[in-house]
Amino acid sequence: xxxxxxxxxxxxxxxxxxxxxxxxxxxxxxxxxxxxxxxxxxxxxxxxxxxxxxxxxxxxxxxxxxxxxxxxxxxxxxxxxxxxxxxxxxxxxxxxxxxxxxxxxxxxxxxxxxxxxxxxxxxxxxxxxxxxxxxxxxxxxxxxxxxxxxxxxxxxxxxxxxxxxxxxxxxxxxxxxxxxxxxxxxxxxxxxxxxxxxxxxxxxxxxxxxxxxxxxxxxxxxxxxxxxxxxxxxxxxxxxxxxxxxxxxxxxxxxxxxxxxxxxxxxxxxxxxxxxxxxxxxxxxxxxxxxxxxxxxxxxxxxxxxxxxxxxxxxxxxxxxxxxxxxxxxxxxxxxxxxxxxxxxxxxxxxxxxxxxxxxxxxxxxxxxxxxxxxxxxxxxxxxxxxxxxxxxxxxxxxxxxxxxxxxxxxxxxxxxxxxxxxxxxxxxxxxxxxxxxxxxxxxxxxxxxxxxxxxxxxxxxxxxxxxxxxxxxxxxxxxxxxxxxxxxxxxxxxxxxxxxxxxxxxxxxxxxxxxxxxxxxxxxxxxxxxxxxxxxxxxxxx
Amino acid sequence: xxxxxxxxxxxxxxxxxxxxxxxxxxxxxxxxxxxxxxxxxxxxxxxxxxxxxxxxxxxxxxxxxxxxxxxxxxxxxxxxxxxxxxxxxxxxxxxxxxxxxxxxxxxxxxxxxxxxxxxxxxxxxxxxxxxxxxxxxxxxxxxxxxxxxxxxxxxxxxxxxxxxxxxxxxxxxxxxxxxxxxxxxxxxxxxxxxxxxxxxxxxxxxxxxxxxxxxxxxxxxxxxxxxxxxxxxxxxxxxxxxxxxxxxxxxxxxxxxxxxxxxxxxxxxxxxxxxxxxxxxxxxxxxxxxxxxxxxxxxxxxxxx
Numbered sequence: 064x065x066x067x068x069x070x071x072x073x074x075x076x077x078x079x080x081x082x083x084x085x086x087x088x089x090x091x092x093x094x095x096x097x098x099x100x101x102x103x104x105x106x107x108x109x110x111x112x113x114x115x116x117x118x119x120x121x122x123x124x125x126x127x128x129x130x131x132x133x134x135x136x137x138x139x140x141x142x143x144x145x146x147x148x149x150x151x152x153x154x155x156x157x158x159x160x161x162x163x164x165x166x167x168x169x170x171x172x173x174x175x176x177x178x179x180x181x182x183x184x185x186x187x188x189x190x191x192x193x194x195x196x197x198x199x200x201x202x203x204x205x206x207x208x209x210x211x212x213x214x215x216x217x218x219x220x221x222x223x224x225x226x227x228x229x230x231x232x233x234x235x236x237x238x239x240x241x242x243x244x245x246x247x248x249x250x251x252x253x254x255x256x257x258x259x260x261x262x263x264x265x266x267x268x269x270x271x272x273x274x275x276x277x278x279x280x281x282x283x284x285x286x287x288x289x290x291x292x293x294x295x296x297x298x299x300x301x302x303x304x305x306x307x308x309x310x311x312x313x314x315x316x317x318x319x320x321x322x323x324x325x326x327x328x329x330x331x332x333x334x335x336x337x338x339x340x341x342x343x344x345x346x347x348x349x350x351x352x353x354x355x356x357x358x359x360x361x362x363x364x365x366x367x368x369x370x371x372x373x374x375x376x377x378x379x380x381x382x383x384x385x386x387x388x389x390x391x392x393x394x395x396x397x398x399x400x401x402x403x404x405x406x407x408x409x410x411x412x413x414x415x416x417x418x419x420x421x422x423x424x425x426x427x428x429x430x431x432x433x434x435x436x437x438x439x440x441x442x443x444x445x446x447x448x449x450x451x452x453x454x455x456x457x458x459x460x461x462x463x464x465x466x467x468x469x470x471x472x473x474x475x476x477x478x479x480x481x482x483x484x485x486x487x488x489x490x491x492x493x494x495x496x497x498x499x500x501x502x503x504x505x506x507x508x509x510x511x512x513x514x515x516x517x518x519x520x521x522x523x524x525x526x527x528x529x530x531x532x533x534x535x536x537x538x539x540x541x542x543x544x545x546x547x548x549x550x551x552x553x554x555x556x557x558x559x560x561x562x563x564x565x566x567x568x569x570x571x572x573x574x575x576x577x578x579x580x581x582x583x584x585x586x587x588x589x590x591x592x593x594x595x596x597x598x599x600x601x602x603x604x605x606x
Numbered sequence: 607x608x609x610x611x612x613x614x615x616x617x618x619x620x621x622x623x624x625x626x627x628x629x630x631x632x633x634x635x636x637x638x639x640x641x642x643x644x645x646x647x648x649x650x651x652x653x654x655x656x657x658x659x660x661x662x663x664x665x666x667x668x669x670x671x672x673x674x675x676x677x678x679x680x681x682x683x684x685x686x687x688x689x690x691x692x693x694x695x696x697x698x699x700x701x702x703x704x705x706x707x708x709x710x711x712x713x714x715x716x717x718x719x720x721x722x723x724x725x726x727x728x729x730x731x732x733x734x735x736x737x738x739x740x741x742x743x744x745x746x747x748x749x750x751x752x753x754x755x756x757x758x759x760x761x762x763x764x765x766x767x768x769x770x771x772x773x774x775x776x777x778x779x780x781x782x783x784x785x786x787x788x789x790x791x792x793x794x795x796x797x798x799x800x801x802x803x804x805x806x807x808x809x810x811x812x813x814x815x816x817x818x819x820x821x822x823x824x825x826x827x828x829x830x831x832x833x834x835x836x837x838x839x840x841x842x843x844x845x846x847x848x849x850x851x852x853x854x855x856x857x858x859x860x861x862x863x864x865x866x867x868x869x870x871x872x873x874x875x876x877x878x879x880x881x882x883x884x885x886x887x888x889x890x891x892x893x894x895x896x897x898x899x900x901x902x903x904x905x906x907x908x909x910x911x
Contacts, residue, residue: 106687109689111688111689194657195654196654197654197658199647199651199655201651202647202650211650214654266690286772287690287695288699288861288862288865289771289772312771313859314771314859315865316856316857316859319769319857322769322770323768323769323770323859326761326762326769328771481638481872482872483636483637483642483873484636484637486642486644487637487638487642488637501645521646521647522645
């Protein structure tokens with residue numbers, strides 16, 4: 064009796080596992096012709112271009128939308144929906160530099176076949192600046208006449224100087240000269256939008272098939288938290304993309320992503336933190352790796368208005384006392400480049416020689432420390448280093464702790480905390496010393512200096528304040544001669560490096576695996592979530 | 607019975623309100639808010655966002671209006687998924703998580719109960735030792751380790767199953783087994799202990815003495831009584847499986863509800879935190895409620911009048 068009982072249960076169990084595994088065998092890798100499968104690493108919070116602010120959101124917006132202007136492979140501004148880049152020569156920019164007139168191409172269509180008009184741009188910009196939209200990049204466009212008041216709730220949309228003169232002409236007036244305005248017009252927040260669609264579907268307009276864009280691809284399916292599927296936009300006005308389909312998966316775990324890549328479910332994969340060396344030593348995977356700079360710099364930022372970091376010599380001593388090459392080799396496992404300056408390679412303003420006085424030199428660092436009034440670290444109060452304690456950052460903090468002890472005999476206390484709590488602390492300038500990273504919104508030093516080191520600037524959490532620096536940035540902001548403008552900003556960067564409100568650490572590199580079947584990939588420093596995502600219309604798959 | 611049921615239902619509602627209030631208060635006490643970014647947003651932008659999501663109002667008003675909406679079946683807006691409501695997000699993930707949890711639950715029972723029974727009936731035999739060995743093993747291996755192990759063998763090496771995702775039965779197999787391992791081991795141990803206990807009771811000896819068939823003794827007299835403690839365990843296990851496992855859903859990229867909770871906390875998505883917490887509390891309360899009612903059905907000695 065007992066035997067029969069057990070037998071039935073065992074039989075049930077065997078049948079269940081057989082049934083499941085037999086279906087398992089029918090599984091085939093789906094790497095068909097012309098399908099690019101990449102991990103977006105999570106569900107994008109929104110894919111509304113006007114509202115987008117995170118990399119994954121921008122990646123999606125870029126597949127389906129195109130602006131008046133865009134960026135070339137070399138990150139120069141190019142005309143896309145606009146006929147030409149406005150200049151003072153072609154009448155696109157007024158002589159005082161404050162009025163921009165964009166002439167639109169006549170052959171640009173939406174994915175449903177409608178014509179793209181200047182009115183679509185006017186609508187999109189006004190919507191982006193509407194306080195009810197609460198767009199996170201709205202403040203980037205406050206130089207437009209009426210924008211700051213409208214977005215702040217004190218002005219009206221009628222006072223906003225964005226106007227479609229006719230279907231093919233868009234006029235925008237600025238409060239003051241803004242040499243980088245064309246770069247801002249190449250960014251996603253000012254991509255065009257369809258008033259009729261958004262009015263009709265409300266916030267649901269981002270669900271397919273309502274997600275109507277004017278870009279090379281169109282969103283055909285969105286399985287939430289799982290997959291976004293894009294197909295070629297049949298009404299695309301430009302050169303037809305070579306891919307048939309793009310599938311963006313939402314795998315949150317880096318090791319799961321790598322496993323999916325190895326099982327041929329993905330065509331690209333990040334290399335999980337910690338596996339860099341293993342991948343490089345793997346004979347099959349090593350040739351599939353790509354690496355390139357992505358316009359991001361990391362540093363340790365001092366709070367310069369709090370003791371002891373109000374002491375410039377101390378900051379210089381510490382900056383000289385960190386062995387960055389050891390950091391790259393051991394903590395970053397060879398990925399990235401040691402930095403002694405701020406603006407990263409690939410951007411105008413990058414200066415390879417800048418900050419060479421901070422090359423690691425323990426003896427010099429100790430001398431500086433003595434000059435600062437703390438011989439061999441004596442007399443220093445407890446120093447607290449704050450960071451977001453993800454696994455990767457913990458190692459960085461411990462490295463810093465070790466370097467300070469070994470090279471300068473300074474004891475630091477580690478203050479790791481959860482991400483949002485850390486950001487709140489730094490944003491309130493409650494920290495003493497903190498980990499800090501900055502990535503380019505647009506490829507110009509304008510986005511890297513006044514915004515971070517200007518007195519009371521929004522992202523200035525070193526509390527650094529230098530009148531000369533502010534004056535230089537102000538002059539640069541009004542300088543229409545680009546060479547002169549960049550010279551001024553270069554000088555401003557030199558001031559920062561001399562004053563060291565931050566100890567620069569490294570320029571980040573992306574390190575990815577890409578299947579040999581993926582051809583035509585063009586990577587740029589402005590790629591958002593995935594390699595080459597600005598130019599996936601050029602990619603094709605060759606088995 | 608009816609009075610007891612209604613009384614319990616009333617308490618469930620009170621518990622849910624208390625959970626909502628505590629979560630709401632803690633959430634606002636934790637440092638950092640939904641707009642604390644590495645690139646700090648302009649003050650005006652933050653003001654616009656606060657206004658849009660009603661965060662500029664006093665806490666009491668926020669809590670009141672939230673609960674009012676919940677009563678109408680609306681769990682509010684997500685602060686990170688700006689274009690979707692929390693109800694919609696949860697309902698989207700629920701069928702996936704519930705399917706996975708359901709399959710794992712079945713596996714856990716189909717493996718756990720027979721294993722525990724076999725071990726008890728053949729106590730101190732090789733079957734018993736094997737059963738105890740496996741239940742100890744799977745009780746000690748964390749689900750995600752088992753999951754990664756399965757992926758490495760069945761996907762990366764043998765290319766039999768997809769590493770993750772959702773859509774076909776293939777996608778369920780590995781996560782379901784990884785999820786079922788711990789509860790199966792647990793159920794097996796409880797079943798074994800409970801069976802051993804019942805088998806030593808006088809009424810079993812009586813049943814055998816009066817010449818009943820061994821099958822009847824086992825199923826009607828032993829199993830039915832031995833399952834009462836098992837049921838106590840199964841209720842919360844079912845709730846646990848259906849609400850989803852954060853870790854397993856991350857390892858296998860399953861678009862369920864399990865991942866949402868942790869994500870909500872990390873991003874200070876107040877809407878998502880409240881929604882998932884209330885949802886979990888509801889499921890767990892209901893599971894316990896059902897188990898309590900079922901006691902009366904299984905065990906004639908238990909009466910609620």
